[in-house]
Amino acid sequence: MTSVPQSAPARVVSNRRLNPEIHELVLRLPAEWGPPEPGQFVQVECLPANPFILKRPFSIARSRLGDLGMELHLVYGAIGPGTEALTRRRPGEMLDVIGPLGHGFRPVPGRRPVLIGGGRGVAPMIALADGLAPNYEDGILIFGARGSAQLYELEEVPYPVTIATDDGSVGFHGNVIQLLEQLRGRGELRPEENALYSCGPNPMLHALSDWAGEHGFPCQVSLETIFGCGFGICAGCAVPVHAAEGEESDEFGHYRFACVEGPVFEGHRVDWEGVKE
Amino acid sequence: MSERPDLSVKVGSLTFPTPILVASGTFGYGTESPELTGARELGGIVTKTLTIEPRRGNAPIRLHETPAGLLNSIGLQNVGVQRFRDEKLPKLRELGVPIVASIGGKAPEDFVQAAEHLRDVPGIAALEINVSCPNVKEGGIEFCQRPDSAAAVIRAVRDVATVPLWAKLSPNVSHIGEVGRVCRDAGAEALTAVNTFVGMSVDPRTRQPHLPGGTGGLSGPAIRPLALAKVWETVRVTGAPVVGCGGIATAEDALQFLVVGARAVQVGTVSFRIPDAARRIRQGIEEFLSREGLPGIESLIGTYQPPQ
Structure with a gap:
């Protein structure tokens, strides 16, 4: 049962830099908040009260209900004025948080999970691994990055982690598609046995969806777009999708809102030509 | 013990429980996460602009x-x-809040047809005629920039509608009061002022606009003083009931619009940041009236003291 989204004050527990490009924010919410499903996200106030700035969307890397409340781990990059301001929030400060929001990952029954995170997109893969592990023992997590500077230590992930770097500085030398291709070639990945789940930069998700489609793997991807509200009232986060088979035209004329119908989509349903990369 | 101040207001022939409505296009169909948005406590909900055919929207x-x-x-x-009427409206009505349906189109016939679909439909208090959308190239903005064509739309819809009409005015004109007066004379019972300001933003690195269409509609607190001046002009020139809109984010902001004569206000973009902003603004107004010892909001509306 999906939790009803709430707006709630969150206390900053910690806010630290994991590598030159990635930060981790840990927030504590009331115990009755959530719980989130893997792939859901939150809208976080980055600059309290003034000046006026929209909340920013963050996928949830980990959620744990403890004695003091619901702890959320968020992983983010300082990529604009909002997230830049967020790096300056200190433990003890309060930030408004709305969530849990969106449509998360849907486990494909009976399929061994292959989780693929690109850069800071690895965050919801950790939540998904936590969520899947009790029922799907033999999953794997692939963490792809440009190089060692974009990696960080993944703690207590229930699946074995394989690293792929474009520059070969750590782990497999190549991108995640090349690694998947190698695994498939060795018979370690089979379209009838595995399901792919991913989050990362749009060009990576596009390439992955194409690769999955070509080889017949089910593939769900979590898309990053610009959100206004995060809960379906602004119509800002349109994602172009192909009509499903037998479907004429849906109510949104093949634009879906990433915030309520996503952020997780079937990779082959996304009209990648229309997605801003 | 003091009684709670009376927040009910009249806008033309209609009475609203509070003067705080939510603006078209900033509150979906009103039914998205009503617990989060506090939708049941609103003075009214103006729907997304509805067109005769579904619209895909911009890329x-x-x-x-x-x-x-x-x-x-x-x-x-x-x-x-049609889908709004058949699928969204029944849920929206359950909120128990006055509903103003916003309608739009490319030509007067489109507005008329949309109005016909909503004729005698229970639960719709008024129609807001969106003759001012800045983002539909072939559409809206043309109408409002030319007072005669805006008036033609209002007149045409007037002939088929069974509820009061509100004309939503564009601020992107030299004399909003003149456009408002013409719309009033054509049969608009109230005037909503204002829609978004045409704005633009460019990435100096790529030399391209941030929005693929080049320009967009600017909303949010950035436009509040601009909107307030337009509302004051509309109030002064037309004498018609005005619903103020533009950048309202706090109770203080809403009060400014009411003081200059708006009979109600619409809260917009702030709802994206604070989903129940409109509810909080209403609470803030209640507190203000109590502090000032005023019996109700009517004692404040139109009490502006202009410079001599």
Whole structure:
């Protein structure tokens, strides 16, 4: 049962830099908040009260209900004025948080999970691994990055982690598609046995969806777009999708809102030509 | 013990429980997460603009944030007036809040047809005629920039509608009061002022606009003083009931519009940041009236003291 989204004050527990490009924010919410499903996200106030700035969307890397409340781990990059301001929030400060929001990952029954995170997109893969592990023992997590500077230590992930770097500085030398291709070639990945789940930069998700489609793997991807509200009232986060088979035209004329119908989509349903990369 | 101040207001022939409504295009169909948005406590909900056919809307990117503001180019994405009536409206009615249906189109006939689909439909208190959308190239903005064509739309809809009409005015004109007066004379019972300001933002690195269409509609606190001046002009020139809109984010902001004579206000972009902002603004107004010892909001509306 999906939790009803709430707006709630969150206390900053910690806010630290994991590598030159990635930060981790840990927030504590009331115990009755959530719980989130893997792939859901939150809208976080980055600059309290003034000046006026929209909340920013963050996928949830980990959620744990403890004695003091619901702890959320968020992983983010300082990529604009909002997230830049967020790096300056200190433990003890309060930030408004709305969530849990969106449509998360849907486990494909009976399929061994292959989780693929690109850069800071690895965050919801950790939540998904936590969520899947009790029922799907033999999953794997692939963490792809440009190089060692974009990696960080993944703690207590229930699946074995394989690293792929474009520059070969750590782990497999190549991108995640090349690694998947190698695994498939060795018979370690089979379209009838595995399901792919991913989050990362749009060009990576596009390439992955194409690769999955070509080889017949089910593939769900979590898309990053610009959100206004995060809960379906602004119509800002349109994602172009192909009509499903037998479907004429849906109510949104093949634009879906990433915030309520996503952020997780079937990779082959996304009209990648229309997605801003 | 003092009684709670009376927040009910009259806008033309209609009475609203509070003067705090939510603006078209900033509150979906009103039924999205009502617990989060506090929708049941609103003075009224103005729907997304409805068109006779469903509209796909504009290609992404549709939003670009600017200082204290938001540029948008949604392109009137909506399910169409029939699906609204059959699927969205029943849920919206359950909220028990006055509903103003916003309608749009490319030509007067489109508005008329949309109005016909909503004729005698229970639960719709008024129609807001969107003759001012800046993001539909072939559409809206043309109407409002030319007072005669805006008036032609209002007149045409007047002939088929069974509820009061509100004309939503564009601020992108030299004399908003003149456009408002013509719309009033054509049969608009009230005037909503204002829609978004045309704005633009460019990435100096790529030399391209942030929004693919080049320009968008600017909303948010950045436009509040601009909107307030337009509302004051509309009130002064037309004498018609005005519903104020533009950048309202706090109770203090809403009070400014009411003082200059708006009979109600619409809260917009702030709902994206604070989903129940409209409810909080209403609470803030209640507190203000109590502090000032005023019996109700009517004692404040139109009490502006202009410079001599």
